[in-house]
Amino acid sequence: MKKILxxxxxxSHICLFHLHVMKMLKExxxxxxxxxxxxxxxxxxxxxxxxxxxxxxIPFTRSPISKNNIKAxxxxxxxxxxNDYDVIHCNTxxxxxxxxxxxxxxxxxxxxxxxxxxxxxxxxxxxxKNWVLFYTLEKYFSKFTDVLITINKEDYNIAxxxxxxxxxxxxxxxxVDIPKFRDVSVDIAEKRKELGIxxxxxxxxxxxxxxxxxxxxxxxxxxSKTKKDDIYYVICGVGALEEYLKELxxxxxxxxxxxxxxxxxxxxxxCKMADVFVFPSLQEGLPVALMEAMASxxxxxxxxxxxxxxxIEDGKGGFLVNPYDVDRICDKINxxxxxxxxxxxxREFNEEKIKNFGKDVVLSKMxxxxxxxxx
Numbered sequence: 001m002k003k004i005l006x007x008x009x010x011x012s013h014i015c016l017f018h019l020h021v022m023k024m025l026k027e028x029x030x031x032x033x034x035x036x037x038x039x040x041x042x043x044x045x046x047x048x049x050x051x052x053x054x055x056x057x058i059p060f061t062r063s064p065i066s067k068n069n070i071k072a073x074x075x076x077x078x079x080x081x082x083n084d085y086d087v088i089h090c091n092t093x094x095x096x097x098x099x100x101x102x103x104x105x106x107x108x109x110x111x112x113x114x115x116x117x118x119x120x121x122x123x124x125x126x127x128x129k130n131w132v133l134f135y136t137l138e139k140y141f142s143k144f145t146d147v148l149i150t151i152n153k154e155d156y157n158i159a160x161x162x163x164x165x166x167x168x169x170x171x172x173x174x175x176v177d178i179p180k181f182r183d184v185s186v187d188i189a190e191k192r193k194e195l196g197i198x199x200x201x202x203x204x205x206x207x208x209x210x211x212x213x214x215x216x217x218x219x220x221x222x223x224s225k226t227k228k229d230d231i232y233y234v235i236c237g238v239g240a241l242e243e244y245l246k247e248l249x250x251x252x253x254x255x256x257x258x259x260x261x262x263x264x265x266x267x268x269x270x271c272k273m274a275d276v277f278v279f280p281s282l283q284e285g286l287p288v289a290l291m292e293a294m295a296s297x298x299x300x301x302x303x304x305x306x307x308x309x310x311x312i313e314d315g316k317g318g319f320l321v322n323p324y325d326v327d328r329i330c331d332k333i334n335x336x337x338x339x340x341x342x343x344x345x346x347r348e349f350n351e352e353k354i355k356n357f358g359k360d361v362v363l364s365k366m367x368x369x370x371x372x373x374x375x
Contacts, residue, residue: 001030001031001032002029002030002031002032002086002087002374003031003032003034003083003084003085003086003087004025004031004032004033004034004085004086004087004088004089005034005035005036005079005080005083005085005087005088005089006018006022006033006034006035006036006037006052006089006090006091007035007036007037007058007076007088007089007090007091007095007096007098007099008037008060008090008091008092008095009037009038009060009061009062009092009093009094009095010037010038010039010040010060010092011035011037011038011039011040011041011047011049011055012040012041012044012047013037013091013092013095014035014037014049014091015041015044015047015048015049015050016047016174017091017116017118017174018089018091018174019049019050019051020174020175020359020362020363021089021363021366021370022050022051022052023050023051024363024366024367025370026051027051028367029370029374031374032053033051033052033053034052034053034054034055034056034083034085035049035052035054035055035056036055036056036058036076036079036099037055037057037058037060037095038057038058038059038060039055039057045263046263046265056075056079058072058075058076058079059071059072059075060072060092060094060095060098061094062092062093062094063094064093064094064097064133064134064137069094069098072098073098073101073102076098076099076102077102077105077106080102080103080106080108080111081106084108085111086110086111086112086374087111087112087113087114087370087373087374088103088111088112088113088114089114089115089116090113090114090115090116091115091116091118092118093121093134093137093138096115096117096141097137097141099113099115100113100115100141100144100145101141101144103144104144112146112147112373113144113145113146113147114145114146114147114149114369114373115141115142115145115147115148115149115165116149116151116171117138117148117149117150117151117155117159117285118151118285118286119151119152119155119283119284119285119286119306119307120134120135120138120155120158121133121134122134122135122138123154123155123283123305123306124154124305124306125305126283138163139162139163139164142159142163142164142165143164143165145165145166146165146166146167146373147165147166147167147168147169147369147372147373148163148165148167148168148169149169149170149171149369150168150169150170150171151170151171151172151173151174151285151286151307152173152285152286152306152307152310153170153309153310154306154307155285155306156168156170169365169369171362171365171366171369172286172310172356172357172361172362172365173285173286173288173291173357173362174286174288174362175357175358175359175360175361175362175363176288176291176292176294176295176354176357176358176359177295177358177359178295178354178355178358178359180268180295181268181271181292181295181296182295182296182297182351184268184269184272184296186269186272186273188272188273191269191270191272191273192273195234195259195261196259197232197234197259197273198230198232200230201230201231201232201257202228202230202231202232202275202276202337203231203232203233203234203273203274203275203276204219204223204231204232204233204234204274204275204276204278204333205233205234205235205236205270205271205274205276205277205278205293205298206219206233206234206235206236206237206277206278206279206280207235207236207237207267207270207277207279207289207292207293208235208236208237208279208281208287208289209237209238209239210235210237210238210239210240210241210242210245211239211240211241212241212282213281213282213283214237214239214280214281214282215280215281215282215303215323216235216241216245216280217241217244217245217248218280218323218324218325218326218329219233219278219280219329220233220245220248220249220252220254220258221248221252221326221330222278222326222327222329222330222333223252223254223257223330223333224252224253224254225326225327225330226330226333226334226337228334228337229257231257231333231337232257232258232259233249233254233257233258233259234259234260234261234270234274235259235260235261236261236262236263236264236267236270237261237262237263238262238263242260245258245260246258246260267289267292268292268296271292271293271296271298272296274296274298275298275299275336275337276298276299276300276301276318276333276336276337277290277293277296277298277299277300277301277318278300278301278302278329278333279293279300279301279302279303279308280301280302280303280321280323280329281302281303281305281308281323282303282305282323283305283306284305284306284307284308285306285307286307286310286311286357287307287308287311290302290308290311290312291311291354291357293350294311294312294317294350294351294353294354295350295351295354297347297350297351298346298347298350299317299318299336299342299343299346299347299350300312300317300318300319300346300350301318301319301321301329301332301333301336302318302319302320302321303320303321303322303323304320304321304322304323305323308320311353311354311357313349316346316349317346317349317350317353318332318346318350319332319335
């Protein structure tokens, strides 16, 4: 029986991105699965760690220069020594760095190390400090990596050109459950009533944490600029900027048309009642929320950044915009509001394009990688 350790800074990351692979490894290949990450599930309602045999709480912190990570490294090194793993699959920048350090220090020659980069912290337009710190670290530790998995084309190209991993792979994200979003049946009028949205209103939807990175404030400003009082804006998610966004919506005259949906388990139904999905993030790896909107057949207005450009072509399926350009976002909301004849072509493009990012495609690719590693 092969023994595999999954590591990440926090357990919620494992729950969100790796359970499908862990399930496949346990049920199809009979592997013993261990997890090493800081246990943060009490604060993440609805997430549950599954498909594992043992879990170890390791006190990782997100900053790579934090002294707290010294303790995490020592614990991880002892864990690897005691359990004689065949494979370590590490994730997140800090989890990836410390796991590769620990694996190297143990010195087991047949131990294989996989690292999945869910969006490097350095990218086109990133602050210089990100390149100085994270690029340097990722490049150095790539030489201790048997398989480096990237999830978008920009990261893949950088890794191929600059990094020294034994093998560099492109896997299109974590996979989206296409039938769940494409085929859901929902009473749109009733669903809108549940959220206090008139049945004839034009609904703009965003899904994601309310944060600087997700940049929802530009959507509020853009909707205000349309001067249309039948446009409603729903954000599904939670986050530190909730009160700020409420105040901004009030200032911009959207107070009664701005709805916070909170953490939802019915995103597929919410997508079906929306008219357009707006996703103005400043940084992404390969965004699940955008893929789910595409699978739902929604037209999309998305920021012209890494990850998003793998999914959306400007004018096909929606529009790519500068994430700070309120006027262009306003213009594209108006376009979709006024010209609903384009929605069918957007829907067809998105439903066809997203087939390349389905869970079955991703799981098949991950199985190929593991078959090679487990030989």
